[in-house]
Amino acid sequence: MTDQKTPRSLPLSEAMTIAAQAISEVIEGRSLTEVLDQLDAHERPIVQSLTFDTLRKWVRSHELIKQFVPKAPPPEVDHLLSVAIALFLQSNSDGKGYAAHTIVDQAVRSCDEYEPTMYAKGMVNAVLRKVSLLVQPPEGEKRYPPDPISMFLPPWWRASLKKNYPKAWQAMLIQQAQRAPLILRVNARQYTRDEYQSLLSQAGIPSQPIEELAGIKLNSALLLHAPVPVVELPGFYSGAVSVQDAGAQLAAILLDPQAGERVLDACAAPGGKTAHLLELADCEMVALELDGARLGKIGGNLDRLRLHSDLVRVIRGDASKAAWWDGKPFDKILLDAPCSASGIVARHPDIPFLRREADIWTLQQRQRAILTQAWKMLNPEGLLLYVTCSVFPEEGEHQAIWFAAEHSNALRLSAPGQILPTEVNDGFYYALFKKKGP
Numbered sequence: 001m002t003d004q005k006t007p008r009s010l011p012l013s014e015a016m017t018i019a020a021q022a023i024s025e026v027i028e029g030r031s032l033t034e035v036l037d038q039l040d041a042h043e044r045p046i047v048q049s050l051t052f053d054t055l056r057k058w059v060r061s062h063e064l065i066k067q068f069v070p071k072a073p074p075p076e077v078d079h080l081l082s083v084a085i086a087l088f089l090q091s092n093s094d095g096k097g098y099a100a101h102t103i104v105d106q107a108v109r110s111c112d113e114y115e116p117t118m119y120a121k122g123m124v125n126a127v128l129r130k131v132s133l134l135v136q137p138p139e140g141e142k143r144y145p146p147d148p149i150s151m152f153l154p155p156w157w158r159a160s161l162k163k164n165y166p167k168a169w170q171a172m173l174i175q176q177a178q179r180a181p182l183i184l185r186v187n188a189r190q191y192t193r194d195e196y197q198s199l200l201s202q203a204g205i206p207s208q209p210i211e212e213l214a215g216i217k218l219n220s221a222l223l224l225h226a227p228v229p230v231v232e233l234p235g236f237y238s239g240a241v242s243v244q245d246a247g248a249q250l251a252a253i254l255l256d257p258q259a260g261e262r263v264l265d266a267c268a269a270p271g272g273k274t275a276h277l278l279e280l281a282d283c284e285m286v287a288l289e290l291d292g293a294r295l296g297k298i299g300g301n302l303d304r305l306r307l308h309s310d311l312v313r314v315i316r317g318d319a320s321k322a323a324w325w326d327g328k329p330f331d332k333i334l335l336d337a338p339c340s341a342s343g344i345v346a347r348h349p350d351i352p353f354l355r356r357e358a359d360i361w362t363l364q365q366r367q368r369a370i371l372t373q374a375w376k377m378l379n380p381e382g383l384l385l386y387v388t389c390s391v392f393p394e395e396g397e398h399q400a401i402w403f404a405a406e407h408s409n410a411l412r413l414s415a416p417g418q419i420l421p422t423e424v425n426d427g428f429y430y431a432l433f434k435k436k437g438p
């Protein structure tokens with residue numbers, strides 16, 4: 001298959017309308033990924049960029065709305081204002097982007113969708129003109145200071161970060177409110193990292209290797225200086241490369257699969273780590289996933305990366321039960337458990353809007369049930385790698401301590417533990433256990 005062309009984009013006013021509707025759906029409790037997945041290819045890039053920035057700048061945009069609108073506006077107008085103000089704030093912080101009059105004009109146009117139209121247009125016009133004077137003032141006047149912490153977090157989440165990371169929590173939040181860079185994993189079956197970096201530079205896409213993370217050497221990670229649509233990456237459709245955060249790339253390296261080993265990826269969709277394991281070795285792979293809709297993505301990814309073979313089985317099943325298992329034990333198990341995803345909010349800024357405090361306990365129980373069952377399916381001398389993309393200790397270190405206390409045959413090996421998010425990686429937790437022999 002040949003690489004396709006970048007899709008045509010949308011007029012800004014239409015994109016703002018769709019983005020405001022998407023924000024409304026997130027506020028009502030829907031995942032932004034699900035909402036974006038329903039868009040046409042030409043709509044997605046711009047709407048994704050607008051919605052991500054809107055959610056990242058939620059606190060600041062609402063301070064401004066409150067300042068200029070004494071009575072809270074109807075939700076659809078509030079969400080359109082938030083999209084437009086995020087555009088102002090983004091332009092203010094990176095000096096790029098749209099001129100103030102364009103943002104006002106396009107936002108007013110997109111009010112044609114709302115009833116009563118004249119009321120919405122009047123309010124949007126008045127508020128955005130005032131905001132524009134603050135954020136993009138005339139030459140020589142003082143600029144609105146960029147806000148270090150503009151991301152929304154529910155109070156229980158903020159309190160947990162403060163308590164667990166008293167020194168690092170503020171820097172972590174500032175980091176997570178920034179646009180996340182695009183990180184690639186080069187498919188080691190097709191190219192070395194150096195070879196692929198040359199291909200990128202021939203295509204005019206500057207990049208740099210990420211050599212290590214948490215003291216562990218990364219052989220395939222590349223950071224792009226400016227993100228590009230994946231369709232523009234050389235060989236993307238023939239499987240040369242995948243988009244995968246540097247923190248996520250540690251999983252396959254830590255599990256270190258070998259040819260001929262029987263490996264279980266217990267919570268596999270969409271298959272990023274399954275694929276990485278298969279790029280490293282000809283192992284016999286069982287990729288298990290509970291969610292039928294997500295299961296299909298595993299096959300799609302393996303096909304694109306040319307990793308499908310007789311050695312790979314993709315199964316729908318519940319990792320906390322044995323019903324799907326043929327009884328043959330595994331040499332290695334990757335348990336990338338369902339979790340709060342609190343470590344990946346830079347790439348999923350809707351998560352703080354969707355999580356509830358009680359979810360953490362529920363997730364903890366689910367993780368324990370999967371850990372308990374997975375351990376029974378592991379060979380003596382086998383390895384189990386427990387992973388979450390969370391920064392809450394309840395889903396990380398507390399689980400590892402609980403697990404070791406419950407299983408006298410579990411030997412804890414060296415692994416990074418809690419990794420906090422930085423500009424090149426999301427937040428992850430890693431614990432590695434070896435099953436002592438009989």
Ligand SMILES: C[S@@+](CC[C@H](N)C(=O)[O-])C[C@H]1O[C@@H](n2cnc3c(N)ncnc32)[C@H](O)[C@@H]1O
Nearest residue numbers: 267268269270271272273290291318319336338
């Ligand atoms: C963190 S994601 C896995 C990401 C994947 N390892 C990757 O790198 O692409 C966790 C996955 O576990 C699945 N899941 C949740 N509960 C499960 C269970 N009881 N058994 C199997 N899969 C489960 C979720 O549907 C989700 O796809």
